[in-house]
Amino acid sequence: MNAKQDNFVEISHLCFQRNERVIFDDVNITIPRGKITAIMGPSGSGKTTLLQLIGAQLKPLSGKVLVNSVDIHSLNRKALYKVRRDIGMLFQKGGLFTNINVFENVAFALREHTKLPEDMLRDLVLMQLEAVGLRGACDLMPSELSGGMARRVALARAMILNPKLMMYDEPFTGQDPITMGVLIQLIKRLNDILGLTSIIVSHDVAEAASIADEVYIIAHNKIVGQGTPKQIFADQNPWVKQFVHGLPDGMIPFHYPAINYEEDLGL
Amino acid sequence: MIGRIQQLGSLGLIFCHRLGISGLFLLRVILRRPKLSRFFPFLIEQLYTIGVLSLLIVVISGLFIGMVLALQGYNILDKFGATHELGNLVALSVTRELGPVITALLFAGRAGSALTAEIGLMQTTEQISSMEMMAVDPLWRIISPRLWAGFISLPILTVIFMLIAVFGSYLVGVDWLGVDAGQFWSNMQAAVDFHIDIINGVIKSIVFGFVVTWIAVYQGYFTTPTARGIGRATTKTVVYASLAVLGLDFVLTAIMLGGW
Numbered sequence: 001m002n003a004k005q006d007n008f009v010e011i012s013h014l015c016f017q018r019n020e021r022v023i024f025d026d027v028n029i030t031i032p033r034g035k036i037t038a039i040m041g042p043s044g045s046g047k048t049t050l051l052q053l054i055g056a057q058l059k060p061l062s063g064k065v066l067v068n069s070v071d072i073h074s075l076n077r078k079a080l081y082k083v084r085r086d087i088g089m090l091f092q093k094g095g096l097f098t099n100i101n102v103f104e105n106v107a108f109a110l111r112e113h114t115k116l117p118e119d120m121l122r123d124l125v126l127m128q129l130e131a132v133g134l135r136g137a138c139d140l141m142p143s144e145l146s147g148g149m150a151r152r153v154a155l156a157r158a159m160i161l162n163p164k165l166m167m168y169d170e171p172f173t174g175q176d177p178i179t180m181g182v183l184i185q186l187i188k189r190l191n192d193i194l195g196l197t198s199i200i201v202s203h204d205v206a207e208a209a210s211i212a213d214e215v216y217i218i219a220h221n222k223i224v225g226q227g228t229p230k231q232i233f234a235d236q237n238p239w240v241k242q243f244v245h246g247l248p249d250g251m252i253p254f255h256y257p258a259i260n261y262e263e264d265l266g267l
Numbered sequence: 268m269i270g271r272i273q274q275l276g277s278l279g280l281i282f283c284h285r286l287g288i289s290g291l292f293l294l295r296v297i298l299r300r301p302k303l304s305r306f307f308p309f310l311i312e313q314l315y316t317i318g319v320l321s322l323l324i325v326v327i328s329g330l331f332i333g334m335v336l337a338l339q340g341y342n343i344l345d346k347f348g349a350t351h352e353l354g355n356l357v358a359l360s361v362t363r364e365l366g367p368v369i370t371a372l373l374f375a376g377r378a379g380s381a382l383t384a385e386i387g388l389m390q391t392t393e394q395i396s397s398m399e400m401m402a403v404d405p406l407w408r409i410i411s412p413r414l415w416a417g418f419i420s421l422p423i424l425t426v427i428f429m430l431i432a433v434f435g436s437y438l439v440g441v442d443w444l445g446v447d448a449g450q451f452w453s454n455m456q457a458a459v460d461f462h463i464d465i466i467n468g469v470i471k472s473i474v475f476g477f478v479v480t481w482i483a484v485y486q487g488y489f490t491t492p493t494a495r496g497i498g499r500a501t502t503k504t505v506v507y508a509s510l511a512v513l514g515l516d517f518v519l520t521a522i523m524l525g526g527w
Binding site: 052055057077081082084085087088089091092093094095096097098108109112113154157161 | 388
């Protein structure tokens with residue numbers, strides 16, 4: 001097996017900008033198959049954008065994104081949708097359909113892509129909900145779920161087509177410690193049992209690092225740190241150090257750029 | 268002066284750019300060829316949401332507009348001793364202009380704004396993104412049934428509006444003000460031409476249905492994903508759709524009367 005086949009996602013020389021603002025400038029990332037890779041960085045550093053580029057919801061200015069050895073941005077719509085069937089994504093806001101209940105949310109992709117008989121479909125959905133501990137909540141509407149429950153339903157929905165790659169967009173944000181612990185365990189367990197490749201985008205350093213095999217730190221349009229969680233915590237790069245240890249001032253300044261303070265106060 | 272001309276040019280370019288995007292968007296939605304058996308349930312669901320749920324406001328408005336038209340018309344016709352012409356007056360006003368235009372304006376306010384808000388909220392809460400990532404085309408699954416439902420609903424609602432308005436005018440004109448029922452109906456029948464009046468009115472409503480729904484789904488799909496963005500998109504839908512209906516009404520009337 002060559003090195004290329006060991007990576008599920010390969011991003012090379014990626015450049016992307018929104019209007020005039022540069023988000024990525026010559027970024028290279030490899031996501032090893034079967035591992036959990038955490039992409040971390042401060043808010044607004046483009047972590048979610050990176051997932052959208054991997055899922056081909058956005059097109060890069062230049063550079064390549066290979067998903068399972070396929071250049072995902074060169075595909076037509078039909079071929080792209082075929083590749084996306086192998087990708088599951090947990091969105092930051094859950095993305096549950098608010099007009100249908102939990103069961104139908106999880107069953108959605110199966111109904112759209114398969115012609116399974118109703119009893120088999122029901123069994124699959126209930127198995128998926130059981131895996132996230134919410135079989136009993138199958139009749140609830142999304143508005144009746146807590147934030148943590150909604151994430152777990154969204155996770156069950158993302159897993160229903162047995163994806164090979166799972167992408168998690170800020171899965172721990174705004175969760176209480178118990179829910180956070182549940183989510184960490186679920187992500188780790190599902191990855192190991194099902195042999196998935198997982199990408200976690202997060203700025204919760206401790207939580208993401210606790211289950212990640214590989215960590216990338218994004219800041220200032222580039223990858224500023226890369227390695228195992230242990231290597232990242234020991235990294236002396238000022239960008240990495242400030243982010244990992246939560247230092248209030250450093251390469252990412254505490255103050256938003258402004259004119260001289262005294263001048264502004266008229267002193 | 269130069270600055271103002273530049274500003275005007277810039278606004279023109281933005282307008283053309285948006286018109287191009289909305290045109291391509293419409294083309295992409297229309298060119299999706301869904302399997303009818305799969306598409307039909309979604310269409311029925313939207314026909315209910317967009318069409319059936321708009322029925323109440325259309326029926327009540329039609330009734331009152333017909334009643335007011337009869338009351339006003341009777342008072343003027345009475346001065347000329349021509350109250351027997353009340354049936355023509357109401358029927359021609361309603362079938363040619365009021366029916367298609369008012370139903371379209373009501374439709375834009377009731378169904379159009381709801382469509383924009385619903386799709387905008389789906390965009391804001393990442394429902395559309397998650398659908399895309401589940402390899403389900405949102406243009407086919409979300410936009411197309413809504414567009415076709417609006418296109419089908421409005422002409423039907425317009426015909427219902429016309430019928431109810433005529434009934435409302437009958438209640439006021441015949442039952443209340445004492446116009447002879449025979450004269451009311453026979454003059455109406457003699458004056459109203461099926462092709463020139465009714466079919467042209469329905470053609471107008473088909474065009475309005477298409478334009479109003481197109482504006483509504485476009486504004487929803489391309490909304491800025493914030494609470495303020497949804498509010499603005501909803502307002503834009505009602506304003507743009509109303510202006511488009513009134514403008515197109517003039518153009519269509521001119522074409523139908525042979526002015527162009």
